[in-house]
Amino acid sequence: xxIWVLRLGHRPHRDQRITTHVMLAARAFGAHGxxxxxxxxxxxxxxxxxxxxNWGGSFKVRYVESWRKALRDWxxxxxxxxxxxxxxxxxxxxxxxxxxxxxxxxxxxxxxKVPGELYGEADWNVAVTSQPHSEVSALAVFLHMLYEGxxxxxxxxxxxxxxxxxxxxxxxxxxx
Amino acid sequence: xxIWVLRLGHRPHRDQRITTHVMLAARAFGAHGxxxxxxxxxxxxxxxxxxxxNWGGSFKVRYVESWRKALRDWxxxxxxxxxxxxxxxxxxxxxxxxxxxxxxxxxxxxxxKVPGELYGEADWNVAVTSQPHSEVSALAVFLHMLYEGxxxxxxxxxxxxxxxxxxxxxxxxxxx
Numbered sequence: 001x002x003i004w005v006l007r008l009g010h011r012p013h014r015d016q017r018i019t020t021h022v023m024l025a026a027r028a029f030g031a032h033g034x035x036x037x038x039x040x041x042x043x044x045x046x047x048x049x050x051x052x053x054n055w056g057g058s059f060k061v062r063y064v065e066s067w068r069k070a071l072r073d074w075x076x077x078x079x080x081x082x083x084x085x086x087x088x089x090x091x092x093x094x095x096x097x098x099x100x101x102x103x104x105x106x107x108x109x110x111x112x113k114v115p116g117e118l119y120g121e122a123d124w125n126v127a128v129t130s131q132p133h134s135e136v137s138a139l140a141v142f143l144h145m146l147y148e149g150x151x152x153x154x155x156x157x158x159x160x161x162x163x164x165x166x167x168x169x170x171x172x173x174x175x176x
Numbered sequence: 177x178x179i180w181v182l183r184l185g186h187r188p189h190r191d192q193r194i195t196t197h198v199m200l201a202a203r204a205f206g207a208h209g210x211x212x213x214x215x216x217x218x219x220x221x222x223x224x225x226x227x228x229x230n231w232g233g234s235f236k237v238r239y240v241e242s243w244r245k246a247l248r249d250w251x252x253x254x255x256x257x258x259x260x261x262x263x264x265x266x267x268x269x270x271x272x273x274x275x276x277x278x279x280x281x282x283x284x285x286x287x288x289k290v291p292g293e294l295y296g297e298a299d300w301n302v303a304v305t306s307q308p309h310s311e312v313s314a315l316a317v318f319l320h321m322l323y324e325g326x327x328x329x330x331x332x333x334x335x336x337x338x339x340x341x342x343x344x345x346x347x348x349x350x351x352x
Contacts, residue, residue: 018193021310028307029317051308087339089345094329119344130339131204131327132227134197137316140309141205144317145325152268152305163263163306168295170263 002079003146004033005139006070008118009111012040021136022109023048023061029143030151031107033060037067038111041115050113071106071121080123083140085114088125095145098124107142109135109152178255178280179207179322179350181315182246184294185287186214197312198285199224199237205319206327207283209236213243214287232335247282247297255280256299260314261290264301271321274300285311 001176010019019036026034027048040063048061049144052053064070080103098105118126128138143151164171181202186195186313203224216239224237247257256279257281267308284294295301302349304314318328340347 017190017265018197021194021312024307024309025313028305028309029313051298055307085346087342087348089341089343090328092325116345125342125344127339127341129330130341131206131231131332132202133200133204133316134312135314136197136310137201137205139298140313141316141320144320149246149321151267152266154305165265165303165306166301168301169259169263169292170295172263 001102002137003143004104004106005031005034006106006108007034007036007111008038008067008108009113010036010041010044011041011112012039012044016041016044017109018045018136021048022139025136025140026143027052027057027059029140030147030154031059031143033062034158035062035064035070037064037070040149041133048081054159054161058157067108067115067118068137074104074106077104081106082124082126083108083122083123084128084135084142085119085125086127086130086132089151090130091128091142091145094124094126099146107139109139127170152166177278177321178283180280181207181210182213182243182282182284183210183287184213184214184284186217186220187288188215188217188220192217192220194312196220196223198258198315200227201312201316202341203205203235203318204314206323206330207235207319209238211240211246213240213246215255220335230251230335230337232332233343234333243291243294244288250280250282250334251278255282257282257284257297258302259284259294260304260311260318261286261295261301262306263309264303266306267302267318267321270300270302275322283315285315290314
């Protein structure tokens, strides 16, 4: 199943670190790429692509002007849309249904202002707890549940660096 | 099992949002409280306590000057220490052992600079993927795996606000 993330309403200074963490969590937990709206931020894009360059895989980040158009394009390709929001249905009740649907999925995570219409546009509004926390944690736990933990075993093709897990300390292997 | 989080090296301006997200993810995924080192930040503490005030539970945030002393105090109470780091052992290999140990757990998550000695001080160095992502996602997925998803059903005592999950739109009940 193809999985992309759409991050809404990025503001370069204020959101740079949170958006970067959203993107890196998306990559680490198995999404194929991420779109974002708001203000284009080449420095954030570079920092995510720098991680891909060193740690492998083919995760892409792309700026899009309009979330409406992004959703329309996604649907034209046969994809469906999941909106992560604390007001949605509990993830533990809907994750099996989402996993059983083979269409490409776009997972939308909020930024500053989530437009009310998005709740109507999404195929699923999903809550990872009904408590306020973070788009970073909501996305990671959602992907972990979607992939049933298999994402923890992912290997990233073409990596220059790879961690050799240790009980104590750090060990990194240089591959290229 | 009592669970606290220790966030290292908080810097008020630069880290305010990430630290707030760490704290809120800790609370939402069932930790009992969080300590932090670095620079004291009353505005961050207020924003976390404001969430507790509205959304319930008894999650506490406390500033501590020294991570070494925090670890020493924790051990004196019979607690053990988990350090989340991408260089540690894969979470999927150690989570059952950690869950089977009934002692209180302190989960340490990095900030700007993680002191090398911490790797030696921790009882477990645990990697939630060996990829770079975010302390927010690492902590949330770790807690989700530790509690085996039961944290998604948590009720927070004394909440003034409670979400009534909806397929579309937002519904919040005011309780007090």
